Amino acid sequence: MLNLPFKTIGGGAALLLAILAPWLLSAYDLNLLGRFLALSLSAMGLVLLWGEGGILSLGQGVFFGLGGYLLAMHLKLDGLGAGELPDFMTWSGVTALPWWWAPFRNPLVTILGVLLVPAAIGAGFSWLMFRRRIGGVYFALITQALALVFATLLISQQGTTGGFNGLTDYHNLMGLNLNDEGVTRGIYWLTLALVATAYFALRWLLSSRFGKLLRASRDGSNRLRFLGYDPTPYKVVAFSVAAVLTGVSGAMFTLHAGVVSPALVGVVPSIEMVIWVAIGGRTYLVGGIVGALLVNFAKDKISTALPELWLYALGLLFILAVTAFPRGIVGEFEGERRFKPARLGDMFARWRAGRATS
């Protein structure tokens, strides 16, 4: 146990620090850290989808928004009586609760909704695309249009979505006061646990046979087809898993931030998610977490100090991330390491690993 690799020690120390963060950071910084950890779930989804699958989605904000809005709908309904309406609906002159709001009064339905609605929409949409072999730039542009349409739709339906302001001003979750210090810490640890779970689950997924076939579909779809595989299901699963992660990310972010609005789900936030991953290292799960935290803390610091400067910096980041540092921060520190083959169940990988070391 003493010759643990440096990465394991470093990762363990980072995790320990993150667990202890509520005692180390001010309430404000803890809230930021919680938000950005929630965002890193989206980033890990993009590592799976873009880094490993080669599928660039510029519409992840849609799934982020679905998760965030579904949870916010529950929070708005929480504590209201049978005939009562959320405050913004009354202001907009809506007289009855829309049918698609009603199920989310139930917390269990809400949790299922946050997981299943992005999964279903992601699977349906990506299946329509990938079965006709629409990929690359075409796919990126269509997903961008999807993000635009989603945000426009949210803004236009003032009475049922809160319009431009989104859904905000809620204080209770299942009888807990969201402003209570213990509750905010609990939500922080929940976020951290979700990030850790997602990290290890994705690591397992990517080192499995599925991960290998996904990378194969990225590097040579045609070769994969010649070998008798259909790449479509692998891509659809990758897109759907990323959609679920992004949905959970949106829900957790909404809990930390206390607001979800069209400004968080449109074209610009969707493409910003991609830059976190590009900066951190697009083929590294840790890169997704590092990128999401670094870029967002930088954004917070720079845009409060010098608001005009932030967009120049962000623009420059986009350019540098693909020209000067295509491997990202984590990639710069790593060697030519790729995913280690899973120890069990893949004879070819074991054979190749054996050859490489001998």
Add this chain to the structure above:
Amino acid sequence: MDAAFLTGQVFNGFSVASIYILAALGLALSFGLMRVINMAHGEILMVGSYLAYLTILFIPGPLGIFAAMLVAFIGAGLLGAGLEAALVSKLTARPLDTLLATWGVSLILQQGARDVFGATGVSVTAPAWLDGAITIGALPLPAARLFIMAVAVAVLGGLALFLRMTRVGLLVRAVNQDRATASAMGVNVRQVDAFIFGLGAGVAGIGGVVLALLGPVTPNVGQSYIVTAFLVVVLGGLGSMIGTTIAAVMIGLVMALAQIFVDVSFAQVLTLLFVVLFLQFRPQGVIAIRSRALDAE
């Protein structure tokens, strides 16, 4: 729903389509050659609009708009060629990375315009002869919109003639059909790339002048059209001019006709749905080049 209203919407559809043509042509041309999309194309439209504003400040009068077009064509074209040389040419064969890098350029250009011209927007005074409307039957057709259509048709015609009749056009078509063979025959493929990128940006510059006639010029003016212009390129199919034109008209009409029944935001939903469904039947867009070559992916 009466007939006049319906024809009015069809007119609007064509009028919107002509803006999409001007915005999407340059994208489609360089996509056909290089398989890359310039995400900063919307900001090239914006630069065209601001150049129109500046030109008309210096050259008022009825013909100022034509001077503005010339200035915007050259200015935006140079900007495009510079962008190609400095960034896009370094990233060929990495189309997705080009998307991201040019998005960075678009952010910088937007913030630059905000710092130079202010966030509120400036307005271009259209010449008096574009103010009125020409009435056909019971239907008043705004002169400015008719002018935009005329500009789109003129640009399409000019480009078609250029590609068909000139030696440079021949080279462009050769590279478009088969890049490797053209290169082997001694065509300087890199120069053709840069030229077409600049030309496409110039066309977008003209599009920017036209946008300035419709509303105030803001740093975000390009963003409001560019996402749909991207859809036009996807729907049109591998950089074909005819395909792009047909796709722009289809999208313009779907959007305008959908607005008879639903509001603008739902019309956008229906348009995207239309594109997704259309691609189910023709995944390569309106004009697909049939070949036995494998898919590029």
